[in-house]
Amino acid sequence: MDKEVKRINIGIIGCGHISQSHIFSLTLIQANSRKIWKWKESDVKIKPRVYALADTNHKTVMQIAEKFPVKKVYSGENAGDQLLEDPEVNAVFVLTPTSFHKEFVLKALNKGLHVFVEKPLAFSLEDIDEMIQARNKNNVVLQVGLIMRSASPIHYLKHLAEQNAEKWGKPMNILMRDSQEKPYKGAEEVHNSSWRKDQSFAHAGILFEHSIHDIDAMVCMFGNVSEVYAKINNYAGHPGIEDSVSAILNFENGINLSLTAVWNDLKYDCRLYEIYFERARLKITVDGRSEKLLDIRLLYLDEPEIELDIGEMDRYFFEKIGFPHIKSEVTGPQYNEDVRFINAIVNHNIKSEITAETGRYAQEIIEACYQSNREGIPIKIHNSKNN
């Protein structure tokens, strides 16, 4: 008997920097879908594919379409709307500058399309609440691009810390540093963008645009935040675009985290997390310009520091998300989050595994940091929403 074929035709709105990672990942996923969704053992053949591309800029979208041939290409002022009108499209990736997220996400959800939208979700928590309501009303998937949630080390180290709770002692302090060359200079290695220095497109600076990932990663590992205190500066002078942040986040479980975030002119793009336990320290370095992107080390009492095995982390993660048969050498966090999005569509899990609530919570913490800076006082986080 012929098996039912479930096609998932994906439309991409915004074909800039981050779209290339998603389109590359989705193309790999398409090629591997037979294995990922086990066609042999299933009654249904899941067939996702990138079906259409849209960008206001004709040259940009044509360059991507040359590398990744698709059925439909839309360009010009109304490209995104035209893609959303295409009856063949079932799911969209909204990958435009942040100012356009709300409009495209709401239109797509209200057309009954499943949506993956990059972080930050929108400019305000109220706008995110509108997205959540539209998701619920239309009963479709809405996933946010908080990529650390699909990075295997975050899940593995959380598990390792829990397993070694007695040996390592309690987690006490986190030192977190996010240092990135200003991403709005227009050069290839610094995001090739200029909208990140314009408040009307970006809403805010490094905390909102970049450190959101780091804050979310620590929430994923250590739970809710109870209070924040922050001092924020703006050296480059682009109104509303902070480029220097010092913040203290107190977690409900007692951990104190101190964050330094900087956009400057160093040819450097590196994140560092040092997590101190009573008898151990985890040190994670993510160096965007080094051949060795990831370096993860454990120090325990007076034993020599050891480097932890990333392959083991990948195996743990794929087991955890229900895909032990995925081979880690073809994957990366973007691939992982895109698999999870398609899988949420397949299983009709409208909250997906990385929910809009998750994105809202990270933004709630960030907005509290801005409020703390304005008012010069610590701000409590109410944790009223499920994250």
Ligand SMILES: NC(=O)c1ccc[n+]([C@@H]2O[C@H](COP(=O)([O-])OP(=O)(O)OC[C@H]3O[C@@H](n4cnc5c(N)ncnc54)[C@H](O)[C@@H]3O)[C@@H](O)[C@H]2O)c1
């Ligand atoms: N998760 C991550 O690690 C990550 C990394 C980078 C960017 N992002 C997020 O992804 C989004 C896009 O960032 P980017 O770096 O790819 O930006 P980009 O400037 O490289 O690309 C944006 C693209 O959108 C197009 N565009 C602008 N307005 C449009 C509209 N109204 N309709 C259709 N197309 C439009 C532009 O022409 C451009 O090609 C942002 O929200 C950013 O915060 C996330």
